[in-house]
Amino acid sequence: MLALSLASLAQVSAAPVAEALQRPAVQVKAPQRAALLSAAMAGNRIVAVGERGIVALSDDAGRSWRQAPSPVSVTLTTVRFSSARQGVAVGHGGVVLTTQDAGASWQLRLDGKRLAALTLEAAKAADSAPETLREAERLVADGPDKPLLDVLVWDAQRLLAVGAYGLAVHSSDGGQTWQPWMSRLPNPKGLHWYVARRQGDTLLLAGEQGLLAFSDDGGQSFRALTSPYQGSWFAGELQTDGHIVLAGLRGQVWRSTDAGSGWSALTNPVPATVTAMSPAPGGGLLLASQSGALLHLEGERLRPLPTPPLTLPAGLLTLPDGRLLALGLAGLSTLSLPAP
Incomplete structure (x- = not known):
């Protein structure tokens, strides 16, 4: 979004x-x-x-x-x-x-x-x-x-x-x-939820002003997570290895390897709001920013990719043939991603 x-x-x-x-x-x-x-x-x-x-x-x-x-x-x-x-x-x-x-x-x-x-x-x-x-x-x-x-x-x-x-x-x-389910979620101020992700019985919700909620029982119960950043989260992924990656305002990108107990900041060379995130075809994650930049996250490194600028990207989808579909205010575009 x-x-x-x-x-x-x-x-x-x-x-x-x-x-x-x-x-x-x-x-x-x-x-x-x-x-x-x-x-x-x-x-x-x-x-x-x-x-x-x-x-x-x-x-x-x-x-x-x-x-x-x-x-x-x-x-x-x-x-x-x-x-x-x-x-x-x-x-x-x-x-x-x-x-x-x-x-x-x-x-x-x-x-x-x-x-x-x-x-x-x-x-x-x-x-x-x-x-x-x-x-x-x-x-x-x-x-x-x-x-x-x-x-x-x-x-x-x-x-x-x-x-x-x-x-x-x-x-x-x-x-x-x-x-x-509003009464089930730890959100006493009624802040916006922007992100919902699931891997098996693990659920992650993220949103406005650093709002974070986590469930490891399929949504039967949720607990609030202490956010490493008090700005809004607009993109996130629960990876298959259990790691959490969140991104949002001002290019903030953070990773947790312990179900949200601790967080590490990832250096982003493009300090613009991240608006979309998707698994990359060869591993890692792809992130799109409001500036139009596309970045590849592999391990702890965020690397800008030499692709044409995206127009206010809102979503990303990796296609079965390895190309990337980008969505935004200008409609759809498909990109061939450079080799790692």
Whole structure:
């Protein structure tokens, strides 16, 4: 997600969002040129999502694109797939969409109005503290103006979507029913969640003002982590070796090798906000910054790559053939990465 967009989330008007929840996505001639924020592989198909509910599909490794219908015209922020056909996308207006056919069609499973109502119902049922009840009532009164910014998928049934103002909702039946998880997470100030990552039963959530939460039991419980940096985290990865890498404002990049107990700062030669991160095809991680630079992290070394500048990158996806798909305000571009 773009740092500039994240900084202005609080200014989104509820009325236009509510209207956009009732309209299908605008149809465009070249969806690959729209502002696109996230992409994922659905088998051999690439599925990308972004502004005005646009969903773009490619079945030839990104050489050509077509638009798939979407039931909403709010911006979609993240897309993930649990299998070659089953996936989920989240976005503004508290939207959650699911697909059973590799992104060819989408069903609306949740919106901000229903999310707020569920939160108020849960607060009343739990006989919550007065402040918690007031926050739930405020969420209803505000209308569906708050975006979901990331989503975890265990499989086609189990989903966890997180977003602005501490929003967190979980489904165990593919989005048919939802349970608010805000009370489960250590976020007393209701700060924005920007990043959600999972490896097995290990979950990591990261966000505004250094906000960090960690679970090693599949989300049954979370604990707050002491953040090494008090600025916002916009990108992160839980690596297969158990290491955590987080990046965000002013080019800050940090690594933990002990489940977040301790952190080491990585020297970044490009001190610009990191907006996207992805596993690199040959190992390590790729990071994109707001300056347009692409960097390769291998071990403790961050190395700028000699690639063309990216235009406000929002997402990265490594393709099966080793090329890199970059997404942002200028649409999609594919890059051939230099040899290590």
